[in-house]
Amino acid sequence: AQSVSQHNHHVILSEAASLELGCNYSYGGTVNLFWYVQYPGQHLQLLLKYFSGDPLVKGIKGFEAEFIKSKFSFNLRKPSVQWSDTAEYFCAVNPRDRNKLVFGAGTILRVKS
Protein backbone atom coordinates (compact mmCIF):
# COMPACT_ATOMS: atom_id res chain seq x y z
CA ALA A 1 0.00 0.00 0.00
CA GLN A 2 1.12 3.52 -0.66
CA SER A 3 2.42 5.17 2.48
CA VAL A 4 4.19 8.27 3.69
CA SER A 5 6.53 8.15 6.67
CA GLN A 6 7.53 11.09 8.78
CA HIS A 7 10.34 10.10 11.06
CA ASN A 8 9.73 12.28 14.07
CA HIS A 9 6.37 12.88 15.68
CA HIS A 10 7.59 15.55 18.08
CA VAL A 11 10.52 17.91 17.62
CA ILE A 12 11.59 20.57 20.09
CA LEU A 13 14.10 23.22 19.04
CA SER A 14 15.41 26.47 20.36
CA GLU A 15 15.04 29.60 18.28
CA ALA A 16 17.73 29.99 15.60
CA ALA A 17 18.36 26.26 15.47
CA SER A 18 18.28 24.54 12.11
CA LEU A 19 15.39 22.29 11.21
CA GLU A 20 15.15 19.20 9.10
CA LEU A 21 12.01 17.06 9.03
CA GLY A 22 12.22 13.76 7.24
CA CYS A 23 9.64 12.41 4.82
CA ASN A 24 9.84 9.19 2.87
CA TYR A 25 7.22 7.65 0.65
CA SER A 26 6.61 4.29 -0.88
CA TYR A 27 5.32 4.63 -4.39
CA GLY A 28 7.16 3.56 -7.50
CA GLY A 29 5.55 5.86 -10.03
CA THR A 30 5.73 9.57 -10.64
CA VAL A 31 4.55 11.67 -7.73
CA ASN A 32 3.84 15.22 -6.73
CA LEU A 33 5.07 16.14 -3.27
CA PHE A 34 3.80 18.63 -0.72
CA TRP A 35 4.43 19.96 2.73
CA TYR A 36 1.47 21.41 4.61
CA VAL A 37 1.58 23.30 7.89
CA GLN A 38 -1.08 23.75 10.55
CA TYR A 39 -0.41 26.56 13.01
CA PRO A 40 -2.20 26.40 16.37
CA GLY A 41 -5.86 27.23 15.90
CA GLN A 42 -5.54 27.63 12.15
CA HIS A 43 -6.38 25.45 9.22
CA LEU A 44 -4.05 23.47 7.06
CA GLN A 45 -1.96 25.60 4.68
CA LEU A 46 0.24 24.67 1.76
CA LEU A 47 3.88 25.35 2.63
CA LEU A 48 5.57 24.20 -0.57
CA LYS A 49 5.20 21.79 -3.44
CA TYR A 50 7.24 19.84 -5.96
CA PHE A 51 5.92 18.79 -9.31
CA SER A 52 9.02 18.62 -11.52
CA GLY A 53 12.27 20.40 -12.35
CA ASP A 54 14.75 21.65 -9.77
CA PRO A 55 14.55 19.17 -6.87
CA LEU A 56 15.24 21.92 -4.36
CA VAL A 57 12.06 23.90 -3.88
CA LYS A 58 11.51 26.98 -1.81
CA GLY A 59 8.32 27.78 0.00
CA ILE A 60 6.94 30.46 2.23
CA LYS A 61 8.59 31.72 5.42
CA GLY A 62 12.08 30.55 4.50
CA PHE A 63 11.27 26.87 4.23
CA GLU A 64 12.72 24.66 1.54
CA ALA A 65 12.53 21.00 0.67
CA GLU A 66 14.68 18.69 -1.39
CA PHE A 67 13.36 15.84 -3.49
CA ILE A 68 15.79 12.94 -3.71
CA LYS A 69 14.26 10.48 -6.10
CA SER A 70 16.69 7.66 -5.37
CA LYS A 71 15.82 7.83 -1.69
CA PHE A 72 12.08 8.42 -2.15
CA SER A 73 12.49 11.36 0.17
CA PHE A 74 11.25 14.94 0.41
CA ASN A 75 12.78 16.45 3.53
CA LEU A 76 11.79 19.86 4.81
CA ARG A 77 14.45 22.28 6.01
CA LYS A 78 14.80 25.71 7.49
CA PRO A 79 18.21 27.16 8.45
CA SER A 80 16.98 29.11 11.47
CA VAL A 81 13.62 28.51 13.11
CA GLN A 82 11.54 31.10 14.90
CA TRP A 83 9.07 30.77 17.73
CA SER A 84 6.30 31.43 15.19
CA ASP A 85 7.22 28.22 13.35
CA THR A 86 5.61 26.24 16.15
CA ALA A 87 3.07 24.13 14.29
CA GLU A 88 2.30 20.68 12.97
CA TYR A 89 3.88 19.80 9.64
CA PHE A 90 2.48 17.23 7.24
CA CYS A 91 4.19 15.68 4.27
CA ALA A 92 1.82 14.56 1.51
CA VAL A 93 2.28 12.61 -1.67
CA ASN A 94 0.08 12.57 -4.74
CA PRO A 95 0.61 9.72 -7.15
CA ARG A 96 0.06 11.31 -10.52
CA ASP A 97 -2.28 8.62 -11.70
CA ARG A 98 -4.69 9.38 -8.85
CA ASN A 99 -6.43 12.53 -7.66
CA LYS A 100 -5.54 11.66 -4.11
CA LEU A 101 -3.23 12.96 -1.39
CA VAL A 102 -1.66 10.49 0.99
CA PHE A 103 -0.54 12.18 4.19
CA GLY A 104 2.17 11.34 6.63
CA ALA A 105 1.38 11.18 10.34
CA GLY A 106 2.60 14.71 10.93
CA THR A 107 5.41 16.21 13.00
CA ILE A 108 4.65 18.56 15.84
CA LEU A 109 7.36 21.20 16.05
CA ARG A 110 7.73 23.30 19.16
CA VAL A 111 10.19 26.15 19.06
CA LYS A 112 11.31 27.45 22.42
CA SER A 113 11.91 31.19 22.66
Place this chain on the structure above:
Amino acid sequence: SAVISQKPSRDICQRGTSLTIQCQVDSQVTMMFWYRQQPGQSLTLIATANQGSEATYESGFVIDKFPISRPNLTFSTLTVSNMSPEDSSIYLCSVAEQPYEQYFGPGTRLTVT
Protein backbone atom coordinates in the same frame (compact mmCIF):
# COMPACT_ATOMS: atom_id res chain seq x y z
CA SER B 1 -6.32 30.28 -3.95
CA ALA B 2 -9.99 29.71 -3.25
CA VAL B 3 -11.55 30.67 0.07
CA ILE B 4 -13.24 27.70 1.70
CA SER B 5 -15.73 27.78 4.55
CA GLN B 6 -17.29 24.95 6.49
CA LYS B 7 -20.37 24.76 8.67
CA PRO B 8 -20.63 23.95 11.48
CA SER B 9 -17.17 24.63 12.84
CA ARG B 10 -17.81 22.20 15.67
CA ASP B 11 -20.63 20.14 17.09
CA ILE B 12 -21.38 17.69 19.87
CA CYS B 13 -23.79 14.99 18.81
CA GLN B 14 -25.43 12.01 20.41
CA ARG B 15 -24.77 8.44 19.37
CA GLY B 16 -27.13 7.25 16.65
CA THR B 17 -27.85 10.65 15.15
CA SER B 18 -26.57 12.16 11.90
CA LEU B 19 -24.78 15.39 11.12
CA THR B 20 -24.47 17.15 7.78
CA ILE B 21 -21.38 19.27 7.21
CA GLN B 22 -21.39 21.93 4.52
CA CYS B 23 -18.45 23.11 2.44
CA GLN B 24 -18.73 26.34 0.48
CA VAL B 25 -16.10 27.72 -1.91
CA ASP B 26 -15.99 31.29 -3.17
CA SER B 27 -15.25 30.26 -6.75
CA GLN B 28 -16.00 27.34 -9.03
CA VAL B 29 -13.59 24.47 -8.56
CA THR B 30 -13.19 21.26 -10.46
CA MET B 31 -12.43 18.90 -7.63
CA MET B 32 -13.65 18.71 -4.04
CA PHE B 33 -12.61 16.19 -1.43
CA TRP B 34 -13.57 15.16 2.07
CA TYR B 35 -10.99 14.06 4.64
CA ARG B 36 -11.11 12.83 8.21
CA GLN B 37 -8.50 13.52 10.86
CA GLN B 38 -9.01 11.33 13.89
CA PRO B 39 -7.51 12.41 17.22
CA GLY B 40 -3.74 12.16 17.14
CA GLN B 41 -3.72 10.84 13.61
CA SER B 42 -3.12 12.12 10.14
CA LEU B 43 -5.60 13.00 7.43
CA THR B 44 -7.37 10.24 5.57
CA LEU B 45 -9.29 10.75 2.36
CA ILE B 46 -12.93 9.72 2.67
CA ALA B 47 -14.12 10.45 -0.85
CA THR B 48 -13.94 12.66 -3.90
CA ALA B 49 -17.13 14.66 -4.36
CA ASN B 50 -18.11 14.62 -8.03
CA GLN B 51 -20.41 17.27 -9.40
CA GLY B 52 -23.57 15.75 -10.80
CA SER B 53 -22.70 12.16 -10.00
CA GLU B 54 -22.05 9.84 -7.10
CA ALA B 55 -18.98 10.43 -4.97
CA THR B 56 -15.94 8.18 -5.31
CA TYR B 57 -15.20 6.54 -1.96
CA GLU B 58 -11.88 5.30 -0.66
CA SER B 59 -11.41 1.86 0.75
CA GLY B 60 -13.02 1.59 4.17
CA PHE B 61 -15.61 4.29 3.58
CA VAL B 62 -19.12 3.63 2.29
CA ILE B 63 -21.93 5.77 0.96
CA ASP B 64 -24.45 4.60 3.56
CA LYS B 65 -22.25 5.90 6.36
CA PHE B 66 -20.90 9.02 4.63
CA PRO B 67 -23.35 10.20 1.97
CA ILE B 68 -21.99 13.11 -0.02
CA SER B 69 -23.71 15.59 -2.26
CA ARG B 70 -22.24 18.03 -4.74
CA PRO B 71 -25.00 19.91 -6.49
CA ASN B 72 -22.73 22.48 -8.15
CA LEU B 73 -19.10 23.58 -8.53
CA THR B 74 -18.99 25.62 -5.33
CA PHE B 75 -20.79 23.53 -2.72
CA SER B 76 -20.70 20.07 -1.18
CA THR B 77 -22.07 18.33 1.89
CA LEU B 78 -20.86 15.34 3.88
CA THR B 79 -23.24 13.56 6.21
CA VAL B 80 -21.96 11.39 9.02
CA SER B 81 -24.77 8.91 9.62
CA ASN B 82 -25.73 6.84 12.64
CA MET B 83 -22.81 8.25 14.57
CA SER B 84 -20.79 6.43 17.20
CA PRO B 85 -17.98 7.77 19.42
CA GLU B 86 -15.48 6.38 16.89
CA ASP B 87 -16.70 9.02 14.44
CA SER B 88 -15.34 11.78 16.67
CA SER B 89 -12.89 13.52 14.35
CA ILE B 90 -12.13 16.65 12.45
CA TYR B 91 -13.74 16.54 9.01
CA LEU B 92 -12.10 18.65 6.34
CA CYS B 93 -13.15 19.73 2.91
CA SER B 94 -10.51 20.46 0.32
CA VAL B 95 -10.59 21.78 -3.23
CA ALA B 96 -8.26 21.59 -6.19
CA GLU B 97 -8.20 24.06 -9.03
CA GLN B 98 -5.02 22.93 -10.66
CA PRO B 99 -4.63 19.17 -10.77
CA TYR B 100 -3.32 17.72 -7.53
CA GLU B 101 -2.76 20.99 -5.61
CA GLN B 102 -5.30 20.94 -2.81
CA TYR B 103 -6.39 23.68 -0.44
CA PHE B 104 -8.18 22.94 2.79
CA GLY B 105 -11.10 24.39 4.67
CA PRO B 106 -10.99 25.14 8.39
CA GLY B 107 -12.53 21.81 9.35
CA THR B 108 -15.48 20.68 11.44
CA ARG B 109 -14.66 19.26 14.85
CA LEU B 110 -17.20 16.57 15.69
CA THR B 111 -17.58 14.98 19.10
CA VAL B 112 -19.97 12.06 19.49
CA THR B 113 -21.14 11.21 22.99
